[in-house]
Amino acid sequence: MDALKELAEVFGPRFTTSDSVLRQNSRNESHFPEAAPDAVIWPETTEDVVRVVKACAAGGIPVTAIGVGSSLEGQHLPVKGGVSLDFSRMNKVLQVNAEDLNAVVQPGVTRTQLNDELRATGLMFPVDPGADASLGGMAATRASGTTAVRYGTMRENVLALEAVMADGTVIRTGSKARKSSSGYDLTHLLVGSEGTLGIITELTVKLQGVPEAMAAATCRFETVEDAVNCVILVIQTGLPMARIELVDEMMVRGFNLHADAGLPEKPHLFLDFHGTPEGVNEQVGMFREIAADFGAEAWAEAKTTEARNALWKMRHNGHYATAAIAPGKRTLATDVCVPISRLAEAVTTAQTLSREMGITCTIVGHVGDGNFHCGVRFDPEDAEDLARTHAFAGRLNELALALGGTVSGEHGIGLGKQKYMAAEHGPALGYMRAIKAALDPQGILNPGKLLPPGN
Incomplete structure (x- = not known):
């Protein structure tokens, strides 16, 4: 490729075709196969990016940007080869x-x-x-x-x-x-x-x-439905929650294994309140009144900054806690988002479906805005296990659409959810294709992502 030779001369040590670096840029946190670029370039300025894109446009070479590579739908994977543009130095x-x-x-x-x-x-x-x-x-x-x-x-x-x-x-x-x-x-x-x-x-x-005061707490419920219905009423009453996170009993098991959390394996809500000291106390009191009506138990507050940070670090490590439940397997991490009024139905149906299909699945979610995640552990070498996992993800997406929601509230489309774009967007998908064709007529920018194949 003449364009790659040109870029190698321009960028010197900031251009590489080293196997180890290409392999590093081919990996992902989720379940997608590795996909290596032909070269990796580290830009340091906008002008560097312009040089890369112009050279690649002239040669018809794909360009895929990568940050830290943490996306869960494979957006950073250079599935068509070409240049991986690594922004770690910008x-x-x-x-x-x-x-x-x-x-x-x-x-x-x-x-x-x-x-x-x-x-x-x-x-x-x-x-x-x-x-x-x-x-x-x-x-x-x-x-x-x-x-x-x-x-x-x-x-x-x-x-x-x-x-x-x-x-x-x-x-x-x-x-x-x-x-x-x-x-x-x-x-x-x-x-x-x-x-x-x-x-x-x-x-x-x-x-x-930064809020003058912040307080974190946890409480547990007998069922996921009780926890989610509590969330729905809290949001409908206008209580200004900073965070309101659902973790189901399987996710709690993961936290116990990964972080030695010592929590009973029942559904929990993880909560954060921001405001003035008086405002936070008022929010906590109002929340506890609502939660009591849904059978909330074991109210526990993270009273120090260290305890609050530890709680949210544990929650943010949910992907790795899911892995602790079934070591040696991989995780299909997927998310959907539904109207808040349909949230309890969506979450309980997802739980029931995973159990009926014999799937190891955690549920955790930003349920205050109707968004929740399922982490499914599977053996990539077991064709039956892989097919069952993808079937579960497909049915979850179909459920979200049937309830008036979307196939992704957070992870995006990337590689994994393209097949549902037509069902969600209908004729609007054609206009998305027209925008892509107008702005990137050669299709060199992150090809193979977001829009499904076809006309």
Whole structure:
């Protein structure tokens, strides 16, 4: 490939075809087969990205961006080969505009890195997927996390961005203003596009003030249905929860094995309250009154910062806790999102279905916004086990759509959920294809992702 030879000369040691590096960039946290690129390049500036994209466009070579590689639907896997554009060296916080409550960052900055740099300002970036993901990857997959019920997803927290388009043109979308009625909303077209329409090289993100007081707690319920119905009423009453997370009895088993949590194997809610000291106390009291009506037991508060951090670290490590239940297997991690009124039906049906199919499955979710995750352990060498696992995931997606929901509230489409795009979007899928064809006519940007094959 002449283009790769050209890029090797331009980037020198920041270009490699080393087998070990290619293999590293071919792996994923979930169940997809490894997919190696032909080369890995580490850009350090937007101009570097422009050089790569222009050369690849001239040679018809695929370009797939990668941050820390934590996506669970394989968005970062270079399934068509080509160049893996590794953003780990574009990791600078460029500006913190405290008065305007925003920060300008390069795409390789991780969420914990940004919050570490904000520590002295009294501000925080609130979006918190389980992994310490890069902000560029989080924007590309429209990520969210445990705090989305209070602070929103990446869709609500990206004000502006810079992106390199498929022909190497650099565009800037949005502004530092909190709202705009000017033109098409290209910012939010690119947020969630999974690198298929443009490559994000800079982000302006919203910041929030660190709450004066924060309190965390857990409580348990006799059934998942009781726990979820409690959540539904809490949300409907307008209680401003910062986090309200469901973990089912299998997930609790995983936490006990992975983190020695010592919790009874029953459904639990993990809770976080933010505000003034008086406000937090009021929220806690209101929640406990509601929860008592659903049989909540064993109320336990994380009274210190260390205890609160340990609770949420355990929750964020749910993917690895699931692995502890059946060592030696892999995890198919999938998520769906349904209207809050249908949440209890969705979760209990998923539990029943997994048991009927003989599947080892954990359920954990950001149930305050109707989003929950299933982690299924399976043996990739066992064809029957693999088929059963994929059948379960398919039925879960069909359930979400039947209940008026979506096949993904957080993980995105990537490789794993393309077959459901037509069922969810109908004729709108054709317009998505038209946008892709208009912005990337050669199909070089992250090919094989998000949109299903076909016309």
